[in-house]
Amino acid sequence: MKAKIFITLKEGVLDPQGKAIAQSLNNLGFTGINDVRQGRLIEIEIDKDNKPSAFKEIDQMCQKLLANTVIENYKIEIT
Amino acid sequence: MKAKIFITLKEGVLDPQGKAIAQSLNNLGFTGINDVRQGRLIEIEIDKDNKPSAFKEIDQMCQKLLANTVIENYKIEIT
Amino acid sequence: MTNSKNRQKKVSPLTAYDLGLTISEYNKVIKILGRKPNFTELCIFSAMWSEHCSYKSSKKWLKTMNYQNSSVICGPGENAGVIDIGNGLAAVFKMESHNHPSYIDPYQGAATGVGGILRDIFTMGARPIANLNCIRFGSPKYTKTKYLVEGVVAGIGGYGNCVGIPTVGGETYFNKNYNNNILVNAMTVGIAESNKIFYSKASGVGNPVIYVGSKTGRDGIHGASMASAEFDETIDSKRPTVQVGDPFTEKLLLEACLELMESDVIISIQDMGAAGLTSSSFEMASKGKLGIEINLDMVPQRETSMEAFEIMLSESQERMLIVIKKGKEKDAEKIFQKWELPFSIIGKLTNTGNMTLYKNSSIVAKLPIAPLVSEAPEYERKWKKTSHRNNLLNKKLKKINIEKSLLKILSSPNLSSKKWVWQQYDHMVMTNTLIGPGSDAAVIRINESPNALAITTDCNPIYVNGNPKLGAKQAVAESWRNLICVGAKPLAITDCLNFGNPEKPEIMGQIVEAIQGIKEATEYLDFPVISGNVSLYNETDGKAILPTPQIGAVGIIYDIDYIAKNIWKEDELIYILGENEIELGCSVFDEIIQNTGQFQPPLVNLEKEKKIGNFVLNKIKKGFFKTCHDISEGGALVAISELAINSEIGAEIEAPKGSSSEWWFSESQGRYIVTIPEKQKNTLENETKKINIPCFHLGKVKGNALQIHKEMSISLEELKTCNEAWLPEFMTN
Amino acid sequence: MKAAVIIFPGSNCDNDAKSALEKLFNAEVSMVWHTDTSIPKVDLVILPGGFSYGDYLRPGSIASKSKIVEDVINKGKKGTPILGICNGFQILTETKLLPGVLIRNSNLKFICENTFLKVENNSSIFTSRYKYNEIINIPIAHHDGNYFADENTIKKIEDSNMIVFKYCEKNGSISKNSNPNGSIKNIAGVINKSGNILGMMPHPERAYDKLFGTVDGSKVFTSLLDKLLR
Ligand SMILES: Nc1ncnc2c1ncn2[C@@H]1O[C@H](COP(=O)(O)OP(=O)(O)O)[C@@H](O)[C@H]1O
């Protein structure tokens, strides 16, 4: 089973990376950019029989390791 | 307009972060993990009238800055 | 006072309580204002009167450590202390805690701790030249410890490495009493021209107040009150107050501020640290006995619809408040534009004596500055002397094997090598690091001249716990000794006093006695405290950390050709200078091998300390000693092992006749290990005899093993592996 | 000798590079700001170490798009000697002046330590003073120094003798153990095909004076001087 985890910074949390990327895009001549946020994307291939149990397991992984829940949100997508 | 860009490593490219995550997950007692890959997720808010032109613009951004096409693939999603 | 656009929360005594003010403090607020405060005003009071900003529990005692000498240019009270180092230069330094934030988010907490102390230094006009960090964690067996170590170390490195200031020393320590309350104390040392120091005192009515640096977000709101509150189970709900550091912006801010300081533009400058805009603007105005007017709409904001109290309390990082000369706005703007930093004129100095805040063109707060500062609460908390227990007599001592004991001690969490930590820190950038981490003191060359600063941090909380006064005195003496070891003349110290809840008399007693110990040692050694920080309420569920008065010390070397290192040469003779008593109370040996629970730490004799120290220093300056290492935790045999490992050469040694095996592990104070070529034997022995300094010939540098005749032989290989393996193994398993 | 050191926001080894050049041979060093559009005529351009733009996005990526780098590319293609150290190396790969990329160290940690290197190519203008296969000691300090390129590229750079330095043991053997960051084939430094652009992760500018414990980096600079004097 394949899972994708999208990890993004919580609203209001400073994103120095996003800021620098936006600035650089501006300098390169791209216009109309209001906001850039950088997150992470983790793809996991896991042996599990069914979606619900995979989902539960991956949620555990996010809580324990993958996301820094102090400042990050995450979303799981299983295919 | 909001765009999401998913940047992932090309196949065959070494992914130290993914490897380390897999190892840590294993150490934490999660089983059945076959593969972990870490990518980036960039969210851009941009002033554009229509999807095609936004798409074209963002594709340019990826080519020029956001992705290193030597090792990375990217996918654009506009909402 | 409020219009429709600025609707504020209702205020009641309960609101005040929730913000961390006691009911009597709230009544004092009403008395000062002659009316009920609005919510914004109450928030400002609560931040200014928090333990963190007002030092309300410790002030009375801190004042007693007021010893200064003629080299001190600026003592406690500014962003950092300043001491003259000759040649028109000054060293600027301070240590600060970031304990609670680092427990909540170890990476960001530690990183922003480094950022904060760096700003304290360059605010004074100094270019930072070195970072140090003292980090204390819970037991290695505690589930969270590994994760905390990983994050804290990465955060310290991540920030310092990026800004490009070498991290050259510190301490890493484990003890179960820090399980849920780790300590992250960061120190920065900078160099400035002694007649170009910048202070926070504002002057000149009408001068503009400018804001530069990152935009303001809702980061760390109520952080100052959080740093002053105990932790409990609800900690998770406090999470969103964590700030994210942006070392890249810090680097730009550093360069921009130093560039601006070269022209004649700045009147006063203050970084926005704890309690952000509130404390920085109050500080500047109150020191200058002036009023200040701020238009909050002009504050660069990262988030939408921020309320007045949020803007005032935000602890967004990488921001500075500057009062400049009227008419120089353009000069400042030019430099900040070059460094691509947000910049805004947010207000001006007034003669009203008030802080007046505007938002949406109306006044949202109006507070008298002088009474808010002068009538800040100051408590005379009850305190109780620590009772001295001695359990030794009840225990039967085990017979020990020296070799096994040594290996066990060398591979124990606290005495094992901390290379795993400092390898993650760029300790070489700026190419001035002559001695980096892994020695007694770091040595950093000054501006490529023959001068260098020596820097060390020390504190043994087990000693302080056993006897706070003696333990604190010992910490000062050890830092003094560590500076001597590299050939530096000790100049001054900073301290970071980490303790539990001061409302408990036993804890307050630790604070009082520790301050007494620091006072006694600094006065006797002519070693003034020029800056410091207090971190209280380090408790979780009512259990306090070990009392930890962390000392950071700086010394000066005038000729870098004459420094001593922890490296010896084949065939040299090894000596111990200093009194060799057997003192095992609070020792590592006792903790790890005997476990008698003796509570009395080793004695500190400042008179002898000074005499031996000065002798050693003179000899290093003359090139007589090139190898020097003090004997500290673990005792003589551990110190010898460290020299052998560092030098990759072994030794043949023997204890004084008739001494017991324990002798090797005694932690008697005021001792140095030195080595000399054979031909200097008589000189050393005669000279020390003449001035009555105990000088014991321990053995000879030799071979590939550390050997004690008939008792022990350990190969260098084994010694090194045993010392270096523990931390990397702990972190990877 | 005249040299230029480019400063990006976040560079932090710019002064170290300048000092090394001045101390070693009194070089006349111009510091060039990233918004400048051209580099003065010099014998050497250095892209220094540090964290340009905080290493945000990918190390070196944002810097590689700055105004001044256009001229670096220009001059590089015309044959001006260019040395990229650490972050400078990352910038050079991002501009594609050098092949491959530098990714996160395999242990995911920043590493600062002295490393042993083997000189694999001593015929370049930066390495002519070294002996072939000489073992030298130069420090590294980076988070992203893990050199990666696909098989074809690796074969190409091997065939064209473009690998200049490899991490090795004290005795010269090239092993996994002596590879601090996971680089393919222990690669520590790469030069372009025409031989005027060198990128290396180790810091030669931290290894030119006995005070720092090693002087092994100085030959990177003195080799170049030899060539200029010839
Ligand atoms: N967190 C740290 N950061 C940098 N250096 C450290 C750290 N922890 C320990 N060290 C270094 O390891 C060495 C040994 O530390 P320590 O045993 O406390 O020394 P000492 O007994 O001489 O005070 C010192 O050089 C110190 O600077």
Ligand SMILES: [Mg+2]
């Ligand atoms: Mg020491």
